Amino acid sequence: MKELLPAYAAGTLPAAERDRVRAHLAGCPRCRADLAAWQVIARAAAPAGPAPDPARLVRAVLTRSALGGRPAHPPRRLRHLAALVPAEARLIRPAVPVASTLVMLLGVAIVVVQAAAAAPVGAAQVLALVAPIVAAAGVAGTYRSGRDPAAEIVAATPTSGRLLLLVRIALVAGYDLVLALAASAGLAAAGAAGTASLNALVGAWLGPMALLSSLSLLIAVRFGPDVALGVAAAVWAVRVLAGGVLVGDDGPARFIVQAWATTGPVLAASAAVTVAAVILAGRGEPGTGRRATHPM
């Protein structure tokens, strides 16, 4: 019986049970005292004022619904990435793609002009010289540097630096790749003198481009973009000299030329170096990098 008293005091008992309790209470002083205690609680717990006006409340709710939008869901990964690419593209200084295009056009112009000359230079050789250094220079500039006007904001974003770096590499390397492919296709279609098939043309620069770009990236992550650019230029100069001036059929020169070709091992090494660079990018700051917050 005692168990029913709270609900009886609250007035939530079904009619049958309510009548049963009422009949019992008439003859049981202990239960009447118990009920009185529950009634004290029920009265004390009752609200002090009326509920807010319905019209006002509903208006406030609809206003909040219209203004507030949906509760913030974390963005889906793919959609997040899709939004990240154009956002990063805006951060790349226009000088980078413009300079790449100009250098590549210069290479094409040399091929075309040389084709008219007495001793034509092969289009494959020219592209193999130009495309890698263009891509390496572009990639060297992708890693955030102190001169990047967005560096502090980038350092403070919740998106990981590695992901941002990957997106930038994909953008810049992809752009340079498209540029070199376009130049190759254009030359192959024009049928300039000494032009091999499109496959052979692409093969002439793809391996060196991948290797030089990945090296450039690794150095940029560790030592900053200036060092990366310098090292890439120096390494490439050695390769050019080995291929042209220091033509020797044996010795180191031949080994150097072989190391800069479109082969499986070279592409695999490039991928490994890129992975190493991305892992390293998450570890710390490059020498010239700046932290979003400075240690006190």
Next chain:
Amino acid sequence: MARPGAGSDEALLRSIAAGDAAALARLYERYAGALFGYLHRLAGDRMTAEEILQDTMLAVWRSASAFEGRAKVTTWLFGVARRQAHNRLRGRSGPEPAAAELPDRPDQGAGPEELAIAAAGGTPVAAAIDLLPGHHRDVIALVFVAGLPLADVAEVLEIPVGTVKSRLFHARAAVAAALTAQEVPE
């Protein structure tokens, strides 16, 4: 509870899910007193209770389509209100008040008689209820303010009915003990 007909709670929720603001107003009018009283008792002050009430009706407005009809509309509604209250009151004032000073066991010598006497003497019972730990206040508010049957209270709190009853008795004993403790020094 009304059958799923034209004016039933379920029909109102379906209209709300379809974007009918008048249905939201009607559902609110139906439960305004119980909902607001419950939230007022949980929050302790009118301003906060009104904010949570808005949160609750906003959640109803947005998620009415998620109501699957497995529970009663009443228990679903108070479940939503309870979650919203929890969201807003979480971490508001540090640890649960007075859990240490209010004995949790019923056999403290403070029985219903003491409670009735204290109330008759004008001792603020409401203040003692406000000092109860959250899970006790929740049960008191759902039973006596919202006026839900014990079975519905159990469903809202997701605990067995027996636990609802024992919490009620513990809460009453704690209030009685607090009141007699106040009486002693005077």
